[in-house]
Amino acid sequence: MVLLGLLVVIMVRFHYSLFKSVPMILTVGAVVLLGVVLGALYFSQRAADESDSAVNAGRLNIRVLRLLSSAQDAEIGQRGYLLTGDERYLEPFTKSSVSIPAEITALTPALRDIGIPQAAIDELRGMFTQKLAEMQKTIDLKTSGDAAGALALVKSDVGINLMDAIRDRIAAIQQNGATNAALHISALRASTTSLSTIIAVSAGLLVLLAGGAMRLTYNHTRQIEAAQDQLSLANETLEETVVARTQSLQRANNELQTYAYIVSHDLRAPLVNIMGFTEELDRASRVFRKYLERTHADPNDHDGKAAIEAVETDIPEALGFIRSSMKRMDNLINQILVMARAGNRELHRDRVRLGDIVAETLSTLRHRLDEGETTVEVVGVLPEVQSDRLAIQQIVSNLLDNAIKYVDPSRAGRITVRGRRHGLLATLEISDNGRGIAEGDQERIFELFRRSGRQDRPGDGVGLAHVRALARRLGGDVKVRSTLGEGTTFEVAIAADLARAKKEETA
Structure with a gap:
C-alpha cells in the first residue's frame, strides 16, 4: 500500500513528463506491476496463514470434544459392566484409559498456543485422571464381588461432579478456541480487503498509464499524417520512394491504432482479475518492443536504457511472478472444484x-x-x-x-x-x-x-x-x-x- 501511494504521488507530480516518453510509461508500468505482484503475494500469504489458523482452531475444538466423548464412552462401558457383569462392556473404558492421557499430552502445545494456561491444562488432566480412577475403582469392586460397594461409590456423586467439572472446563476451552478462530477470520477478512484495495488502486494506475499511452499514440498518429502530407508535395521523380515510405508509415499507424483499440477496449471491459491486466500489459509490451526496435532506441540514453531494461527484463520477470502465483491459485481452486463436483456428482452403476x-x-x-x-x-x-x-x-x-x-x-x-x-x-x-x-x-x-x-x-x-x-x-x-x-x-x-x-x- 505504501509503494502504491508513493507511485500515485510521483505520477501526479511528474504527469507532464510522463506522457511525453514511451520509456517512462514502460518503466512506471513495470514498477506498478511489481508492486501489485508483491502486494498480492504478501496479502495472499497472510490470508492463507489466517485461514490455516482458523481451520486449526476448529480442529482443536473437535479434538477437545473427542476427549469428552471418550470419557462418556468409558462411563457408559463402566455402567454397562456394573449392571451386567459382562466384561465386553469394558472395552470402551479400556481404550479411553489409554487414549485420554495420550490425547491430552498431544493437545497440550495446541492448547497453549490459543492461550490456555499450563495450570488449566494440568487441572483438566487431573480431572480426567480422577474420573478414570473413580471408574476403575468401581470396576475393581464389582470384579471382586462387592457390587454393593461399587453401587454406593456410583451413588456418591463423585463421578457426576467430576464429569460436570470436566464439561465446564471443556466448554471454557471451546469458547477460547471459538474466540481465537473468530480473531483469525477477522484478520483473514482484513487481508482480503487489503488485497482487493491493491487490485483496485493498481487498476486505476494502469488506466492512467494506458491513457498516457493513448495520448502518445494520438500525437504520433498526427505526426505520421503530417509526414504523409509533406511527402505528397514531393518531386514526382521521388514518387515511388514516397509511396513506399507512406506505406511503411501507414503500417506503423495501423499498429498504433490497433494498440489504441486494444487499450480502449480493455478500459471498457470489466477488470475481473489480475490476469486480465497481465495479458493486456504483455500485449502492450510486445507493441512497445516493436516500436523500440523500429526507432532504434539508444541504450546509452537514460530513457532508452530504462525502456530496453523494462521491455527485456523487468516486465517479463514481473509477468512470470504473477502468472506463476495465479497459476498455483488457479490449480488449487480447480482441484477444490473437482472435489466439490465429485461430491455432488450422481454416481452411476x-x-x-x-x-x-x-x-x-x-x-x-x-x-x-x-x-x-x-x-x-x-x-x-x-x-x-x-x-x-x-x-x-x-x-x-x-x-x-x-x-x-x-x-x-x-x-x-x-x-x-x-x-x-x-x-x-x-x-x-x-x-x-x-x-x-x-x-x-x-x-x-x-x-x-x-x-x-x-x-x-x-x-x-x-x-x-x-x-x-x-x-x-x-x-x-x-x-x-x-x-x-x-x-x-x-x-x-x-x-x-x-x-x-x-x-x-x-x-
Whole structure:
C-alpha cells in the first residue's frame, strides 16, 4: 500500500513528463506491476496463514470434544459392566484409559498456543485422571464381588461432579478456541480487503498509464499524417520512394491504432482479475518492443536504457511472478472444484473390470514408466464390480501417479497391483518400493493440502484427499501401510455392488 501511494504521488507530480516518453510509461508500468505482484503475494500469504489458523482452531475444538466423548464412552462401558457383569462392556473404558492421557499430552502445545494456561491444562488432566480412577475403582469392586460397594461409590456423586467439572472446563476451552478462530477470520477478512484495495488502486494506475499511452499514440498518429502530407508535395521523380515510405508509415499507424483499440477496449471491459491486466500489459509490451526496435532506441540514453531494461527484463520477470502465483491459485481452486463436483456428482452403476481400468491407466502413464525404468506387475485377475467407472478411474489414476512420482532414485522402481473380492467389498492394493511415508504422516496425507516428506515433486496435497472422498462415496475407504525408505501400499476397498450398498444404507 505504501509503494502504491508513493507511485500515485510521483505520477501526479511528474504527469507532464510522463506522457511525453514511451520509456517512462514502460518503466512506471513495470514498477506498478511489481508492486501489485508483491502486494498480492504478501496479502495472499497472510490470508492463507489466517485461514490455516482458523481451520486449526476448529480442529482443536473437535479434538477437545473427542476427549469428552471418550470419557462418556468409558462411563457408559463402566455402567454397562456394573449392571451386567459382562466384561465386553469394558472395552470402551479400556481404550479411553489409554487414549485420554495420550490425547491430552498431544493437545497440550495446541492448547497453549490459543492461550490456555499450563495450570488449566494440568487441572483438566487431573480431572480426567480422577474420573478414570473413580471408574476403575468401581470396576475393581464389582470384579471382586462387592457390587454393593461399587453401587454406593456410583451413588456418591463423585463421578457426576467430576464429569460436570470436566464439561465446564471443556466448554471454557471451546469458547477460547471459538474466540481465537473468530480473531483469525477477522484478520483473514482484513487481508482480503487489503488485497482487493491493491487490485483496485493498481487498476486505476494502469488506466492512467494506458491513457498516457493513448495520448502518445494520438500525437504520433498526427505526426505520421503530417509526414504523409509533406511527402505528397514531393518531386514526382521521388514518387515511388514516397509511396513506399507512406506505406511503411501507414503500417506503423495501423499498429498504433490497433494498440489504441486494444487499450480502449480493455478500459471498457470489466477488470475481473489480475490476469486480465497481465495479458493486456504483455500485449502492450510486445507493441512497445516493436516500436523500440523500429526507432532504434539508444541504450546509452537514460530513457532508452530504462525502456530496453523494462521491455527485456523487468516486465517479463514481473509477468512470470504473477502468472506463476495465479497459476498455483488457479490449480488449487480447480482441484477444490473437482472435489466439490465429485461430491455432488450422481454416481452411476456400471459393470467395471478393475483389470481394464488399471490397464487403461498404465497405458496413459507408459512414457513416465519407461522414462523412470519402473516395472508394473499385476498379480492374478483383478475383480469385477458394479460401481461408478469415472470415480474408479480417478482413484486408480491418482494412486498409480503417486507411485510413479515418488520412486526412490537409488533403485529401480517396482509397482505391484493386487485385487480380491471378499464379502460385499472389493479391494485393490497398489504397492511400490519408493520413498515410503513416515508413520506420523500416514493419516495426515489424506487431509486436504497436506503432503509428507521432501517437497521436491509437483503437487497440491489434494489427490489423496480426493481418493478417500471417492472411496467413501463408493461404499468403502482407503488405508495406507508404509515403511520409510522401503515403500508404500495403498489399499482401496469399495462396495462390490454400489446399488446394493446404497440400498442397505437407506434401509
